[in-house]
Amino acid sequence: MFLQVVSYIGTVVGFLFLTLSIASGLYYVSEIVEEHSEPTRRFLSRAIYTIMVILVLLLLFDKFPFKLTLFSIISHVIYYQNLKKFPFISLTSPTFILSCLCVILNHYFWFKYFNHVEIPPQFKYNPNYVPPRRATFSEVASFFALCIWFIPFALFVSLSAGDYVLPTTTEINKKQDVTDLDSEAPKRLRKKTVGLARVVINNIRKQIRLVLRTLGFDIEPEYEPLAI
Template sequence: MFLQLLSYVGVVIGFIFLVLSIASGLYYISELVEEHSEPTKRFLKRIIYGIIVTFGLLWLFDGFPLLLTIFSIFSYYIYLQNLHKFPYVDLISPTFLASCVLVLANHFLWFNHFHNPYIPPLDVRLSPNYQPPRIPSFVEVCSFFGLLVWFIPFALFVSLSAHDNLLPHHIDSEVAKDKKKNNGLAKVVVGNIREYIYAISRRLGYELDPNHGHII
């Protein structure tokens, strides 16, 4: 009984450390991209073109569904439009909003494709010349989602920057006037989440912010 309770505590602590590690990684990568925005833009363009070609090869050699393949290629065309003003982005622009919708649509459509594979009618399966379709392995499906569905949206999220007045910041107005540079979306999101955690901890009587009360 106690060992089972201890395992629950370990899972919760492990999950917290995992989330903190991911947040720290996003923050670091966003800082790195801000310093090398032009090479990052060229890298993302080449990756998008490569993924579009890969979708075509999957349709040609692996029998991937044509309509779903065309939809994914169209999605990457929309993702590519976000690079015109890279690394800046308007969070309420049609291109950015369409990209967010297409990310979710691509995920669920491809998940449905792999989760519910096409099964031919019984008379076709009983044919002596029938060859059952190849079912992708778990590693193949994970690689497909990681490289062709999630990688570019994740990279754009980390790379794109938002103006200071596009997302709420919990900083003094005078400091905001002095800092005119743009912040990466990942930095903004992580920073806002961190400030919310600090605010909740203060209400509970704990101070987690090491810089609280210090004049920067």
């Protein structure tokens, strides 16, 4: 009985450590991407083309469904549109919203495809029927990691929040007084671009600190998360 309790505690602790490790890795990768945005954009562009080629090869050699493969290729074309203004993006832009929808649909459709085990009616009562080979767990996991999740995950880590984009000439009112522009320009220019991953992690850390303060704990009293 106590061994089961220990196993539950160990599972929870392990999950917490795994979550913290992933968050720390995302934070570190996001900082690197912020300093090397142009090489990251080139890498993501080539990665998208590579994955599209992989999907075509899977269609030809492994008989993957044509419509589903075509949908995944179109989804990666949509992901590629986010790179036009890389690393900046607006969370309310149609391209970003459509990309999020494609990620969800891709995951659902492919999961349903690999989980389909229905036996054709004409072979349902045939003891000699040999079902087609099913993909192994490692094959399915590798496909999802490379062809479904990799580009959306990389875009999430690489893209920066639109609120931190430096103002462009189209965003500035031509009728505004020049003195007002001069007074506000330094403040805007001092804003630094921040990756979406860092924005999300900082918000989560802020909420955790608020909960801990409510419970009477005060961890890192001098720490102030990045204002969003």
